Each structure stands twice: as structure tokens, then as C-alpha cells.
Amino acid sequence: MTDPAPKLPPARERAGPIRVALAQLYPAVETALTHANPLQLLVATILSAQCTDARVNLVTPALFARFATAHEFATCKIGELEALIKPTGFYKNKAKNIRGCCAELVARFGGRVPGTLDELVTLPGVGRKTANVVLGDAFATPGITVDTHVGRLSRRLGLTRHRDPVKVERVLMELVPQPEWTTFSHRLILHGRRVCFARKPRCEACALAPLCPKVGVAGLAAKRKRAKTRAAGKRRGNGENATPDVKT
Structure with a gap:
């Protein structure tokens, strides 16, 4: 008869050492998405759904050179936007969300990205994950x-x-x-x-x-x-x- 597996300490007790170990491994961290302002980070995060950050970063320089403000995104031709973001995948839905999101920014927030979770999640294509990325890296609000x-x-x-x-x-x-x-x-x-x-973690x-x-x-x-x-x-x-x- 084999011995029963040892009972794990409560998650609250183990979370502390895990946090410390991760901080030692990765002392300086930030989002990998290249951005210069909250709007760019918001758009880049929407694009990152089902796409690598590296690929998004290849697309955004031309995208942000073409559209610099929420108003420009909101009034752009959808076909042009789709063509620019096509390499990120699901580009039709993403283009619709970006344009709709920016239209809401113009209509409700003066073209600026709001700095609260409750406001961000009301925007098209923005869920809690996207909102927390924007809050944490654009507004220094923990999430x-x-x-x-x-x-x-x-x-x-x-x-x-x-x-x-x-x-x-x-x-x-x-x-x-x-x-x-x-x-x-x-x-x-x-x-x-x-x-x-x-699929194959490098536990060793x-x-x-x-x-x-x-x-x-x-x-x-x-x-x-x-x-x-x-x-x-x-x-x-x-x-x-x-x-x-x-x-x-």
C-alpha cells in the first residue's frame, strides 16, 4: 500500500514564496506590447487576442503611423483598417471592435482612454483582461x-x-x-x-x-x-x- 500524497499547505501560505521566486527570476517586467500612449496600448491589446505580442508589434508601427487618434480610428474606412491588421488574425472582428471602441471613446470620453475598469469594460471588444492590461501599464493602476x-x-x-x-x-x-x-x-x-x-513544461x-x-x-x-x-x-x-x- 502506497503512502497517501502529502497534503499541500494552503494556497495563501504558498503564494508568498511563489511571488518571491518569480520576482527573483523576472525582476523588471512590463507588457511586451509596444506603445506610446494609452490609446495605442488599448488597440494593441485588442489585436493581441489569439495572436502573439511579437506579431502585433510587427503590425502596429504602420497602423499607428496611419491612425494617431481615436477620431481617426473611429472614422476610418473599415477595409483599410482590416488590411493593416490582417496578420494578427480574426481581423474583421478586431477591426469592427477597434472602430467601435474608438467611436465610443470619442462620443463619451472626449477621445481619451478612461482610467477605470468599470468604464473600460463598457467599450466594444474590451473585457477584464484587456482593461487590466491598459490600467496596469498605461495608468499604473494594479490589476x-x-x-x-x-x-x-x-x-x-x-x-x-x-x-x-x-x-x-x-x-x-x-x-x-x-x-x-x-x-x-x-x-x-x-x-x-x-x-x-x-503541452510540455520544462519542469527540470x-x-x-x-x-x-x-x-x-x-x-x-x-x-x-x-x-x-x-x-x-x-x-x-x-x-x-x-x-x-x-x-x-
């Missing part, structure tokens, strides 16, 4: 940004079991001191991009390994093995059933 990396690492580290981003955000707000909300989010994002990958190279219960990690290898088995079966089936090439 927890829950993207795919923050959600995944929070669960693997045993800080929460939730998958709903709003619930994850609420839990982390309780576990992390408010002044660290923005930097903690950035550090989890960086660690997710560099070490704690979704992870400085957080002594603090991490690796929730869900054990099942990843089994999933990869099953996927390889299925792929091999398909290849064998295709080979057996394929019609040989015959020269006529």
Missing part, C-alpha cells in the same frame, strides 16, 4: 490580467482550481498584495512563455519546481503518448489502404 498563461500556471501551482478567468482573477486578488497585481501577472505570463509550456529547468505541486502535469505525458499512438495508427492505415502509384 490581475488573466490570459491563458496566468490561468494555466495558477492551476499548476495549486493556487486555484477555477478555469473561469474572472474567478481566477478574484482568487489571485486575494492571494497577491494589490501593489503586485500587475507585476505578478507579467511574471506568470513570462514564465508560461519561457518555461511552463502548455524550472526554478519554481520545489514550490510547485505540478497539478495536471502528470497527465500530459499520457496524452502525448495517446496522440502519438493515434497518429501512428492513422499513418499505418493510410499506408495499407493507399493505392500504389502505377505508371500507365
Whole structure:
């Protein structure tokens, strides 16, 4: 009979050492999205949905050279906007949201980006994640940004079991001191991009390994093995059933 797995200390007790370790790994952090003002960050964050920050940064120089104000975005030709942002994917929906968002900025906020969460989330295409990015990096207002990396690492580290981003955000707000909300989010994002990958985390190279219960990690290898088995079966089936090439 095997011994039962040791019970983890409460998340609140483990959050402190995790915060310290992340701060040592990534002392100076900020958003990777290139921007010069709150409007540019807002637009870039909308573009970053289902797209890498690096790709967004390739698109925005030409975009911001063409449209510099909320009014210019709001009154632009949708086809021109779509063409400029097409490399970021889902460009039709993003163009619609950017133009609609900027129209609201002009109509309700004098063309300026508002500095509160409640106001930001009323804008088209702006949810809590986008709003917290803008607040944290454009207005120095602390906020927890829950993207795919923050959600995944929070669960693997045993800080929460939730998958709903709003619930994850609420839990982390309780576990992390408010002044660290923005930097903690950035550090989890960086660690997710560099070490704690979704399908094959580099646990052997992870400085957080002594603090991490690796929730869900054990099942990843089994999933990869099953996927390889299925792929091999398909290849064998295709080979057996394929019609040989015959020269006529």
C-alpha cells in the first residue's frame, strides 16, 4: 500500500514564496506590447487576442503611423483598417471592435482612454483582461490580467482550481498584495512563455519546481503518448489502404 500524497499547505501560505521566486527570476517586467500612449496600448491589446505580442508589434508601427487618434480610428474606412491588421488574425472582428471602441471613446470620453475598469469594460471588444492590461501599464493602476498563461500556471501551482478567468482573477486578488497585481501577472505570463509550456513544461529547468505541486502535469505525458499512438495508427492505415502509384 502506497503512502497517501502529502497534503499541500494552503494556497495563501504558498503564494508568498511563489511571488518571491518569480520576482527573483523576472525582476523588471512590463507588457511586451509596444506603445506610446494609452490609446495605442488599448488597440494593441485588442489585436493581441489569439495572436502573439511579437506579431502585433510587427503590425502596429504602420497602423499607428496611419491612425494617431481615436477620431481617426473611429472614422476610418473599415477595409483599410482590416488590411493593416490582417496578420494578427480574426481581423474583421478586431477591426469592427477597434472602430467601435474608438467611436465610443470619442462620443463619451472626449477621445481619451478612461482610467477605470468599470468604464473600460463598457467599450466594444474590451473585457477584464484587456482593461487590466491598459490600467496596469498605461495608468499604473494594479490589476490581475488573466490570459491563458496566468490561468494555466495558477492551476499548476495549486493556487486555484477555477478555469473561469474572472474567478481566477478574484482568487489571485486575494492571494497577491494589490501593489503586485500587475507585476505578478507579467511574471506568470513570462514564465508560461519561457518555461511552463502548455503541452510540455520544462519542469527540470524550472526554478519554481520545489514550490510547485505540478497539478495536471502528470497527465500530459499520457496524452502525448495517446496522440502519438493515434497518429501512428492513422499513418499505418493510410499506408495499407493507399493505392500504389502505377505508371500507365
